[in-house]
Amino acid sequence: MVPADLRYTSDHEWVRIDGDLATVGITAYAAEQLGDIVFVELPDVGRMLDQFATFGVVESVKAVSDLFAPLGGEVTATNPGLAASPESVNGDPYGDGWMIQLRIADPTQLGELLDAAAYDDLVAAG
Amino acid sequence: MPYGPHTASDRERMLAALGLTSVDELFDDIPSAMRASPLDLPPPQPELELAARLDALSRRNRTDLASFLGAGVYRHWSPPAVDQLLLRGEWYTAYTPYQPEVSQGTLQSIYEYESLLAELVDLDVVSASHYDGAAATAEAALMTCRATRRERVLISRGVHPHYRGTVATYFEGGLELQEIPLVADGDAAGTTDLAALERLLADRDRPVAGVIAAQPDFLGLLEPMPRIAELAHAAGALFVAVVEPVSLAVLAPPGAYGADIAAGEGQPLGIAPQYGGPYLGILASTDALVRQIPGRLVGMTTDLDGQRAFVMTMRAREQDIRRDKAASNICTNQALLALAASIYLATIGPHGLRDVAALGASRAADLERALAAAGAPRLHPGPYLNEFAVRVPDAPAVHARLLDRGVLAGLVLADAEPADLSLRDGLLVCATEVTTAAEIDRFAAALATELASVGSGAR
Numbered sequence: 139m140v141p142a143d144l145r146y147t148s149d150h151e152w153v154r155i156d157g158d159l160a161t162v163g164i165t166a167y168a169a170e171q172l173g174d175i176v177f178v179e180l181p182d183v184g185r186m187l188d189q190f191a192t193f194g195v196v197e198s199v200k201a202v203s204d205l206f207a208p209l210g211g212e213v214t215a216t217n218p219g220l221a222a223s224p225e226s227v228n229g230d231p232y233g234d235g236w237m238i239q240l241r242i243a244d245p246t247q248l249g250e251l252l253d254a255a256a257y258d259d260l261v262a263a264g
Numbered sequence: 265m266p267y268g269p270h271t272a273s274d275r276e277r278m279l280a281a282l283g284l285t286s287v288d289e290l291f292d293d294i295p296s297a298m299r300a301s302p303l304d305l306p307p308p309q310p311e312l313e314l315a316a317r318l319d320a321l322s323r324r325n326r327t328d329l330a331s332f333l334g335a336g337v338y339r340h341w342s343p344p345a346v347d348q349l350l351l352r353g354e355w356y357t358a359y360t361p362y363q364p365e366v367s368q369g370t371l372q373s374i375y376e377y378e379s380l381l382a383e384l385v386d387l388d389v390v391s392a393s394h395y396d397g398a399a400a401t402a403e404a405a406l407m408t409c410r411a412t413r414r415e416r417v418l419i420s421r422g423v424h425p426h427y428r429g430t431v432a433t434y435f436e437g438g439l440e441l442q443e444i445p446l447v448a449d450g451d452a453a454g455t456t457d458l459a460a461l462e463r464l465l466a467d468r469d470r471p472v473a474g475v476i477a478a479q480p481d482f483l484g485l486l487e488p489m490p491r492i493a494e495l496a497h498a499a500g501a502l503f504v505a506v507v508e509p510v511s512l513a514v515l516a517p518p519g520a521y522g523a524d525i526a527a528g529e530g531q532p533l534g535i536a537p538q539y540g541g542p543y544l545g546i547l548a549s550t551d552a553l554v555r556q557i558p559g560r561l562v563g564m565t566t567d568l569d570g571q572r573a574f575v576m577t578m579r580a581r582e583q584d585i586r587r588d589k590a591a592s593n594i595c596t597n598q599a600l601l602a603l604a605a606s607i608y609l610a611t612i613g614p615h616g617l618r619d620v621a622a623l624g625a626s627r628a629a630d631l632e633r634a635l636a637a638a639g640a641p642r643l644h645p646g647p648y649l650n651e652f653a654v655r656v657p658d659a660p661a662v663h664a665r666l667l668d669r670g671v672l673a674g675l676v677l678a679d680a681e682p683a684d685l686s687l688r689d690g691l692l693v694c695a696t697e698v699t700t701a702a703e704i705d706r707f708a709a710a711l712a713t714e715l716a717s718v719g720s721g722a723r
Binding site for chain 2: 177179197201202204
């Protein structure tokens with residue numbers, strides 16, 4: 139069971155809502171599928187993102203994947219710890235492995251995301 | 265191991281499995297206007313006749329010439345050990361060794377190439393490798409756009425015109441390439457116009473991703489590379505140095521003057537001049553750009569038993585994994601040519617390479633004196649290493665007549681740079697360690713004779 143308080147995309151990003159701020163990362167399932175993560179490329183603070191736009195790249199020993207923004211908005215912070223410790227995406231995907239924080243442009247976009255149960259079903263369906 | 269082309273029945277079985285009736289259907293996605301039209305080839309010839317024809321063609325090669333042609337490709341002495349080692353059958357193997365467990369030798373050779381070149385250019389990362397200097401320069405230009413997320417690159421007109429053309433082709437997809445003019449006259453004539461560069465960089469609405477300049481430049485002149493690097497960096501742009509590898513034995517390497525990327529033609533390192541290649545593109549960068557550099561990177565590690573081992577590293581940027589989002593879908597590995605460069609460098613060593621570069625400079629100084637005495641002074645006053653332009657009235661015609669006298673008098677600059685009127689009477693000539701005093705005398709004497717006949721109005 140994935141954390142119940144988060145929302146999810148079908149591309150395996152999670153988002154945690156705190157007022158008008160949204161914190162974004164990738165799910166434990168995505169991290170496990172990618173394998174050992176060696177590099178995360180993140181956007182500059184201040185960049186405006188559309189919902190589901192590419193915001194970065196995650197690179198593991200065997201694959202490289204684009205990262206998609208669950209919500210539109212301005213990037214207000216990126217995780218400074220990932221440059222030195224990208225492996226925290228594997229070790230603590232919902233905590234130390236967070237990637238970016240956004241100022242939410244349009245809260246109604248939340249309706250297009252999956253809740254925990256729906257995401258669990260998605261993963262279970264493979 | 266049997267190896268042969270597919271038989272007709274092989275092809276029929278494969279087409280049947282695909283549900284197709286002809287091979288042409290596989291190419292339906294390509295518009296017919298863009299497909300190769302039938303090739304106009306003569307019918308097959310018996311081997312004896314073919315050998316005779318090739319022999320006749322090969323006799324059209326001029327091997328009697330005293331050559332002063334450089335312009336991006338340079339003749340050097342290559343110790344016989346280089347070709348002898350290169351011809352060993354063990355090297356004729358997959359050019360990209362994806363399986364480390366069966367490719368340790370090839371991987372080690374690439375690792376050594378990268379290590380030797382990194383020392384020469386004084387940068388952290390060298391990729392193996394690229395088609396030629398032009399392709400490597402174009403990849404360097406694309407790297408600056410990816411790294412800065414900007415879309416405008418400035419390239420000095422001092423960069424080889426073929427390289428500028430190749431970068432322009434790569435940029436046709438929508439990136440902007442602008443040329444920085446050369447200084448027209450005065451002490452800095454023929455080098456990058458720094459005031460023009462500053463003006464181009466000052467346009468804040470169109471931020472610059474990268475600035476590209478060559479050392480030495482196409483005209484053989486030495487560029488103020490540290491200053492160009494400073495100007496580029498002050499505008500938030502990356503700096504790409506296009507270099508000639510032998511010169512790095514005596515000139516400051518790109519890493520020493522702040523270049524973020526170095527690109528260049530590896531041909532001078534043990535690879536004979538050949539019509540159309542194959543050549544070797546050198547591409548190197550700082551560690552900060554390691555994820556932007558296309559091509560194979562080989563790393564040294566330890567295996568499960570703790571023994572030294574070599575592997576392809578950071579594979580995930582490559583096209584077999586990232587497909588359309590790969591760092592490049594154009595680059596290749598010129599493994600055998602990279603190996604030639606490695607054997608050459610290892611054979612002659614750092615002192616040998618310094619001797620090669622210094623001897624070329626010394627011969628070029630002799631050439632300058634001899635040509636000036638014959639009536640062809642230099643076109644530019646600035647310092648050069650082993651290549652320079654001279655002023656010859658009616659240069660294209662004189663060049664053609666010198667060929668009849670057994671002298672290849674360098675490059676006609678009006679052919680290479682037709683738009684630059686200051687080069688209209690220019691010949692670009694070079695000397696290397698293989699240039700002899702006798703050849704220089706022959707060139708100077710033939711030129712003096714030609715100029716005398718031009719001067720007297722006789723043709």
